[in-house]
Amino acid sequence: MPGHPQGKPADERCTNLTDDQRCRLWGHVERPAFCAGLQPSDEMCGQDEAHAIAWLSALEQATRP
Numbered sequence: 605m606p607g608h609p610q611g612k613p614a615d616e617r618c619t620n621l622t623d624d625q626r627c628r629l630w631g632h633v634e635r636p637a638f639c640a641g642l643q644p645s646d647e648m649c650g651q652d653e654a655h656a657i658a659w660l661s662a663l664e665q666a667t668r669p
């Protein structure tokens with residue numbers, strides 16, 4: 605993964621995430637397929653950013669090696 609040659613550790617901000625919360629790899633072939641495969645949903649996004657961050661943090665914890 606660009607910016608994370610050993611993989612992105614859980615709970616660590618992706619180096620490809622810009623200050624305004626955008627993916628700098630969007631639209632580029634370097635963007636990992638697993639990023640493109642994670643599609644937004646009501647369950648994940650909820651009503652606010654706090655819900656989404658909590659949901660994604662739980663997902664990272666559940667899938668860490």
Ligand code: SF4
Nearest residue numbers: 618620621627629639
């Ligand atoms: S979509 Fe993937 S590469 Fe882009 S900021 Fe999010 S985790 Fe990083």
